[in-house]
Amino acid sequence: MNKLSREEVEHVAHLARISLEENEIEKYQIDLKMLMDDVDKIKDIKNYDEEMLITPVSHKAELRKDEVGEMLDYKEAMKNVPRSNGNFVEVPVMINE
Amino acid sequence: MSNYLDLSIQEINKLLKEKQIKPIDLVNECFDRIEKNKDLNAFITLDKENAIKKAIELEGKEVDNPLFGIPIALKDNIITKDLRTTCASRMLENFIPIYNATVVKKLIEKNMIIIGKCNMDEFAMGSTSRTSYFGAPLNPWNKERVSGGSSGGSVVAVASRQIPLTLGSDTGGSIRQPSSYCGVVGMKPTYGRVSRYGLVPYASSLDQIGPVSRNVYENALLLNIIAGKDELDLTSSRKEVEDYTRLIGEDIKGMKIAVPNYFMSDIVDKEIKDKVNEIIELLKEKGATIDYIDIDFIENAVTIYQIIVMAEASSNLARFDGIRYGYSCENPKDMEDLYKRTRQEGFGTEVKRRIMVGSYLLSGENANVYYNKALQIRDDLKKSFEKAFEKYDLIIGPNATTVAYGINAKLDDPRQTFFDDALVMPTNMAGLPGMNVPIGFNNENMPIGLQIIGNSFEEAKMYKLAAFIEKELNLNLDPRGENNG
Amino acid sequence: MDSYKTTVGIEVHAELKTKSKIFSSSANNYGKMANTCTNVIDLGYPGVLPTLNEEVIKLALRAALVLNCKINKTMHFDRKNYFYPDNPKNYQITQNRTPIGVDGYVEIDTNNGKKKIRIHDIHIEEDTCKSVHSSNKSLLDFNRAGVPLVEIVTEADMSSAEEAMAYLEKLRELLLYADVSDCKIEEGSMRCDCNVSVSKTEKYGTKIEVKNIGSISNVGVAINYEHDRQIALLEKGETLKEETRRFDDKTNSTVLMRVKETGNDYRYFPEPDIPYVTLTDEYVKEVEENIPMTADKRKEFYLASGISEINIKKIIQNRTVSDYLNKFIDKKINLVIASNLLLGDIAAYLNKYEMTLENTKLTDDKFVEVVNALDSGKINSKIFKEILEDVMEQDLSLDKILDNHGVKEMSKDELLDIIKNILDNNEQSVNDYKNGNDRAIKFLMGQIMKETKGNANPTLVTEELTKMLEK
Structure with missing residues (x-):
């Protein structure tokens, strides 16, 4: 059966920030290939023109007045945070700074 | 126990107004029915305590609108403040939102009573509701069959008469296809008709919230209160909200209706085409004109749908990272570990598959090859629908290619769910309104539905045709056995 | 060594001076307690949607106009997808395909005369959260998440540290005078990233990005440091890799942050939550007409009024003074005297008491009286010094103050x-x-x-x- 290479699966898993168990990789090699082959059909479709539909609405964006609205109490803002630290949100040290 | 919930909304409204019943009677009856139908797995979360509190609160208030005091449940991807909202995912298993979706605010304003949250495919990704972290809901017509999806729970709850009204969401048929499988009325309104603020997005340019109901009139009543411009949703339309019941009961004579040839092609089971053909004959007999037409690119809808839906999903679901809310993996050793294990452990297989393919489709040069081209064809498809609506009032056809299939049918082919929705996706692509109205059963007593597609913002016209068919057929759509009533 | 040519391109992020954020109505405030200026939109909650602040469009359009850009009158936003803890949705809403302005330029003065630095584009985007780090954890503050920014990207048109600094000074002056941004580098409301490369040939050398430079003069230091560092490596026969470096102001050097992955994979696609934004010709015209007088126009005008070049420089450096002075342009007062007062005695007074003009009793009318009195010789500067405190502190007319001081005009x-x-x-x-x-x-x-x-x-x-x- 047609399948993606291990590296290709690992690459898209990294883009999506999903770690994969050893036993999943093989399944995804097949699954992802099936889906990708399917969407490849688009290459054969001839479109009318280059115009793109980014949203189906025909109206233009209406702009908001520059006024300050309601804000969250910081306790409320922290309510669902898995790891908070005082009134900050805590994460493992960021690597790129 | 009383059976007020078997009455029509208008009858219930009359009883409430005359103070013959109280909202609490409806709430108690509703929870009683839910208890009896537990095995159908239609709900993920119930909110009995607050529902009762709200019902009692309403006793002192004037019954000022047709939906006052009526119990309602919401698909679990619609955000409810202080009420768990899971999207049927482990990722949000314990997530208690701190704000309300705009539709929820509207329901509360009209004093509807929110009973709980309905089961669904995880993050609305699926066509059978079997990707739910909480197990699949069952089809009340045959518990060995799927409910359809992704709004399976919303549809099952109404079909089994546990509750008269629910809200679902429809990205590529997720209201209409399960409605067809379970024999209820489901409407996906025009994109922009109902605010998406507070709907956890699957694919932002396709998602739309819509009503699920036992009959056409009640569906229109619910659309009346959820439709309208929302300052918090730039894609919501300023187009005036009309009374969507206003054309119900009118004659259909002279209506010009089109049937796309693709809708009656080999991809659809014969038993379904036969039923649709019966309806076509009926409509002709009653004075409508029916033409078979081609709609360019309609057969490409699955392909462009797959691309757009997975690409947008990969971006929309990126925010579930274990930092601000939701599931977060134990003892992350660094940032990458936090992201990768949280998402590995928090998302189910189907969701991960789509996110990965979506990321691939947008990566590097692929964005041009796939996503941008899909948007170009999408524009073309919309134009070819527009062309059809220059001539026709409505477009009809089946909603599903088959009736509900076995609950144990394999989930192996990752493409199956897309094929299931081949007939319902094109409307989402064009942003058009589409609905399901039941038109009968196959020989195994499984429901079959008709899809009605309208031009943008012409929901009232669709309800008119749907109500006409409903009245003509006068089907018994209550799946309960004699002991169940 | 001198046969190496240095090439510099600069990306500047400037925060826009708005009351609220770009996609939500939370306050755009600097220096507030962490996580007190947020709502569910800034936190990237599931289900939330962006709205679009009209002031952001106006200020970004102004910026694009003062940078002489062509305006994209129909534009949309794009999602830039990347995982990073300071990026709440893990995508940033920005403009990739249709930036509000393209193909502009900024003119700078160099030793060889005027030079145009081309602007590739100016686009609108949202700021990220602020983070503080310790050895094993980082802490996030979402107050800055969603603050409106414009990013201004030049072509690689600068060939020295001096030109880069001149460009930044000029850009800062333009944005400041157009009231687009307060451009406070120390508070992070203006941030500069430089791309520096060296080459002996016509071809550009390997591009090294330097981030986190905290002042315009340090941009010069960083570029010179990179110039020397890169040439030294090349002379040793090493090949340079594209990388991102950080400026360290303690050692005045640059430190490696990360080697660039092969092509940044930001997976851009059009933001479906924001329909097209259209700028009508009338709107663009209206915004253009209401741009405050540029620094260059002010300089020209002051020079024509007879103000000395030294004073002009001082006035332009102090926007408040320039704005105050400009209030009297139509009043036909002696601007030389007016500017001397503002830069001299009045500035000294304000300094001494740590005050600003608005909280003194110096009304516009009184200022005109004082300038005219000095101009006509009715009073001299010695007398003005005597009555200065009363002029600034008392709600009285000049004549009344002179009277109180026993200064009478002699018949x-x-x-x-x-x-x-x-x-x-x-x-x-x-x-x-x-x-x-x-x-x-x-x-x-x-x-x-x-x-x-x-x-x-x-x-x-x-x-x-x-x-x-x-x-």
Whole structure:
């Protein structure tokens, strides 16, 4: 059966920030290939023109007045945070700074 | 126990107004029915305590609108403040939102009573509701069959008469296809008709919230209160909200209706085409004109749908990272570990598959090859629908290619769910309104539905045709056995 | 060594001066307690949607116009997808395909005359959260998440640290005077990233990005450091890799942050939650007409008014002074005197008491009175110094203040009496004058001024004295 290479699966898993168990990789090699082959059909479709539909609405964006609205109490803002630290949100040290 | 919930909304409204019943009677009856139908797995979360509190609160208030005091449940991807909202995912298993979706605010304003949250495919990704972290809901017509999806729970709850009204969401048929499988009325309104603020997005340019109901009139009543411009949703339309019941009961004579040839092609089971053909004959007999037409690119809808839906999903679901809310993996050793294990452990297989393919489709040069081209064809498809609506009032056809299939049918082919929705996706692509109205059963007593597609913002016209068919057929759509009533 | 050419391109992020954020109505405030200026949109909650602040479009359009850009009148937003803890949705809403402005330029002064630095594009985007780090964790503050930014990207048109600094000074002046941003580098409301490369040939060298440079002068330091560092490596026969470096202001050097992955994979696609934004011709015209006077126009005008170049520089450096001065352009007052006052005695007063003009009692009318009084010789600068505190602190007209200080304008008759009296008592000096001794008149003037306690208008005194001596 047609399948993606291990590296290709690992690459898209990294883009999506999903770690994969050893036993999943093989399944995804097949699954992802099936889906990708399917969407490849688009290459054969001839479109009318280059115009793109980014949203189906025909109206233009209406702009908001520059006024300050309601804000969250910081306790409320922290309510669902898995790891908070005082009134900050805590994460493992960021690597790129 | 009383059976007020078997009455029509208008009858219930009359009883409430005359103070013959109280909202609490409806709430108690509703929870009683839910208890009896537990095995159908239609709900993920119930909110009995607050529902009762709200019902009692309403006793002192004037019954000022047709939906006052009526119990309602919401698909679990619609955000409810202080009420768990899971999207049927482990990722949000314990997530208690701190704000309300705009539709929820509207329901509360009209004093509807929110009973709980309905089961669904995880993050609305699926066509059978079997990707739910909480197990699949069952089809009340045959518990060995799927409910359809992704709004399976919303549809099952109404079909089994546990509750008269629910809200679902429809990205590529997720209201209409399960409605067809379970024999209820489901409407996906025009994109922009109902605010998406507070709907956890699957694919932002396709998602739309819509009503699920036992009959056409009640569906229109619910659309009346959820439709309208929302300052918090730039894609919501300023187009005036009309009374969507206003054309119900009118004659259909002279209506010009089109049937796309693709809708009656080999991809659809014969038993379904036969039923649709019966309806076509009926409509002709009653004075409508029916033409078979081609709609360019309609057969490409699955392909462009797959691309757009997975690409947008990969971006929309990126925010579930274990930092601000939701599931977060134990003892992350660094940032990458936090992201990768949280998402590995928090998302189910189907969701991960789509996110990965979506990321691939947008990566590097692929964005041009796939996503941008899909948007170009999408524009073309919309134009070819527009062309059809220059001539026709409505477009009809089946909603599903088959009736509900076995609950144990394999989930192996990752493409199956897309094929299931081949007939319902094109409307989402064009942003058009589409609905399901039941038109009968196959020989195994499984429901079959008709899809009605309208031009943008012409929901009232669709309800008119749907109500006409409903009245003509006068089907018994209550799946309960004699002991169940 | 000198055969190496340096090429610099600069990306500047400037925060826009708005009340609320770009996609939500939370306050755009600097320096508030962490996570107190947020809502569910800034936190990237599931289900939330962006709205779009009209002021952001206006200010970004202004910026695009002062940078001489072509305007994209139909534009949309794009999602830039990347995982990073300071990026709440893990995508940033920005403009990739249709930036609000493209193909502009900024003109700078160099040793070889004027030079145009081309602007590739200016686009609108949202700011990320602020983070603080310790050895094993980082802490996030979402107050900054969603603050509106414009990113201004130049072509690689600068060939030295001096040109880069001149560009940044000029850009800062343009944005500041258009009221687009307060451009405070120390508060992070203006941030510069530089791309520096060196090459011996016509081809560009390997691009090294330097981030986190905390002042314009440090941009110069960083570029010079990179110039030397890169050449030294090349001379050793090493090949350079594209990388991102951080400026370290303690050591005045740059430190490696990360080697660039092969092509940044930001997976851009059009933001479906925001429909197209269209800018009508009338709107663009209206915004253009309402751009505050640019620094260059102000300079031209001040020069024509006779203000010295040194003072002009000082005025332009202080936007408040320039704006205050400009209020009186139509009032036909002596702008030289006005600017001397503002930069001199008034500035000293404000400094001393740590005040700003708005919280003094110096009304516009009073300022005009003072300038005119000095201009006509009604008062002199010595008297102004005496009455300065009252002018600034009391709700009284200039005449009333002069009155309170016993400074009365002398009538002509009174003055003539005094002059006559002095001449009568100083016959020797009168004779000296008549014999052609010019110094005599200075002595007599001194005597008169002494007698009038400085209350007389010197011009008038000279005039009348001369007349009387000539009799």
